[in-house]
Amino acid sequence: MLNITEALHAWCREARLFALATVIQVNGSAPPPVGTSLVVDAEGNVVGSVSGGCVESAVHELCRQELEPGGPPAARAWFGYSDEDAFAVGLTCGGELEVLVQRVDPAVEHHLATALDEVVSDRPVAVAQVVDGPEELLGRTLSVLGDGGAYDGSLSDERQDRAVADQARALLRAGRTARVEVGGSADTRxxxxxxxxxxxxxPPRMLIFGANDFAAALSRAGRFLDHRVTVCDARPVFTTPTRFPYAHEVITDWPHRYLAATEVDTRTAICVLTHDAKFDIPLLRLALGLPVGHVGAMGSRRTHARRLELLREAGVPEDRFALLHSPIGLDLGAHTPEETAVSIAAEIIAHTDHATGLSLSHGSGPIHRPVP
Structure with missing residues (x-):
């Protein structure tokens, strides 16, 4: 639902009754990710999309039915591919998706407007939405605020609300939208x-160390991928905002000193492009001990072999080397800084999503895999 935050926020503030359709499960090569939503108000205004155009008409009609007096508060619908109904339904991509359609009254769901306030202010928040369970709970929501983790709303009882809030906090820390299950045991209900x-x-952070042309190209790619980009180098003559207009921050400091003082998390990508052992070794020694998402270092295979020797001498445990992507990037035949930036960005995406990085034409099975 957060793909249409602006409309949801406005409609909740207006206390406008609307129907919300949300993709809650995807199989095969259906295009939308789980969590993608569409909304329809009582006047037939539509915002968002659940299939890139494939099944919009059918979902729109379901939303209109939800808004009729006496209709159920929520319902689920399954759209799949078959030879008979492929073009009638529209999922000619061969995928399958399940959609939850529910009536939302902002005058009742007060906490939803509060959660959307957090989103538009770019503060962390999670909204947990019941997609399977007792009919009377289907579509009900609970929101968890990022600062302190307080939650608002109620699903059933206090124990189950706390269990849901715990799951939501864990996903919020990881920055992932995903399905979870609670209950069914004595611990909850x-x-x-x-x-x-x-x-x-x-946004996840991308820390680029080394003020060179490769860093300039990578900072642009990182910004395009909605990372918060920092470029850091100890040489002030090269480390200027003018050279790195796409970086959110340009820092002049020794790389390892800056990394020790800044905040990182499990989504942070660290890209070492310095090519200089006096910068690389203390930086990588620290980086390989941090709980970050990706650590890569530029250089030839010969440089990599020498780098490992120096890291061993610096006391880095052998098992940490498996975390180091060196030489950094996927094998795309890249030569220019721009091509190299694409190679590095592609590796970060593949590593984050646990993908192979292979050509899709050489694989089999669904193109869009579930989020881990």
């Missing part, structure tokens, strides 16, 4: 619920 947790987290 007998009834099991499946929830889709929508998260809004600050």
């Amino acid at each position: 007998p009834g099991k619920l499946t929830l889709l947790v929508h998260t809004h987290a600050p």
Whole structure:
């Protein structure tokens, strides 16, 4: 639902009744990710998309039905591919998707407007939405605020609300939208619920060390991918905002000193492009001990072999080397800084999504894999 934050926020503030359609499950090569939403108000205004155009008409009609007096508060619909109905339904991509359609009254769901306030202010928040369970709970939501993790709203009882909030906090820390299950045990309550947790987290950080042309190209790619980009180098003559207009921050400092003082998390990508052992070794020694998402270093295979020797001498444990992507990037035949930036960005995407990095034409199975 956070793909249409602006409309949801405005409609909640207006206390406008609307129907919300959300993709809650995807199989095969259907185009939208889980959590993608579409909204329809009582006047037929539509914002968003659940299939890139494939099944919009059918979902729109379901939304209109939800807004009719006496209709159920929520319902699920499954759209799949078959020889008979491929063009009628529209999923000619061969995928399957399940959509939850629910009526939302902002005058009742007060906490939803509060959660959307956090999103538009770019503060971390998660919204947990019941997508499977007792009929009376289907579509119900609970929001978790990032600063302190307080939650608002109620699903069933206090124990289950706390269990959902714990799951939502974990996904918020990871910056992932995903399905979770709670209940079905004595720890919560007998009834099991499946929830889709929508998260809004600050953009992941990309820390680029080395003020050179490759860093300039990579900072542009990182910004395009919605990372918060920092370029850091100890040489002030090269480390200027003018040379790196796409970076959010340009820092003049010794790389390892800056890394020790800055905040990182499990989504942070560290890209070492300095080519200089006096910068690389203390920086990588520190980076390989941090809980970050990706650590890569530029250089030839000969440079990499020498780098490993120096890191061993610096006391880095052998098992940490498996975390180092060196030489950095995928094998795309890159030569220019721009091509190299694409190679590095592609490796970060593949590593983050646990993908192979191979050509899709050489693989089999679904193109769009579930988010891990």
